[in-house]
Amino acid sequence: YWGLVFRHISPYMWASLGCALAIGLSVAGAAWGIFLTGSSLVGAAVKAPRITSKNLISVIFCEAAAIYGVITAIILQTKVEDVPIGSDGEWSVKILKAGYAVFGSGLCVGLSNLVCGICVGIVGSSCALADAQNSTLFVKILVIEIFGSALGLFGVIVAIIISASAVFK
DSSP, X not given: OHHHHXXXXXXXXXXXXXXXXXXXXXXXXXXXXXXXXXXXXXXXXXXXXXXXXXXXXXXXXXXXXXXXXXXXXXXXXXXXXXXXXXXXXXXXXXXXXXXXHHHHHHHHHHHHHHHHHHHHHHHHHHHHHHHHHOGGGHHHHHHHHHHHHHHHXXXXXXXXXXXXXXXXX
16 A cells, blocks of 8 residues: 555655755754754853854854755755656656655755754853863864764765665656
8 A cells, every 4th residue: 555655656756855854954953053052152151251252163063064954955956857757657666766765865864964963062062161161171072073063974975875876767
């Protein structure tokens, strides 16, 4: 039954949904991370105003998650081409596979960047609070934040690998 349902849903719907998930979830992760980092940064800056400028790097790391999603969605959208439905009224298996691949790629990068944004936001929040107490901790925590930001890049790499088989022809 489910095979019948999925065969009759347009692969262009799956591809479009994948692109939308790539952008939407990545931007949501970035926004969540900026919220977490920004609120702690503003609160800790009351005690130590010197931390404001150098801790903005945490906000930039959060924003990188959204940029990863936008770039991936552009890459995925360039793979989609117009192919007519078959003469029997069904999509060919190759086109269905391409639609599912673009959907999976978008879901992969969207979820990884959602988690990346939250991770970078939590670590950035800790970085701001720790830096307000002891300025020698900034670089040490920043290294951990870079590792958290790498989660988003891993999602982009996996999404590109998944979408490599997507051919709408």
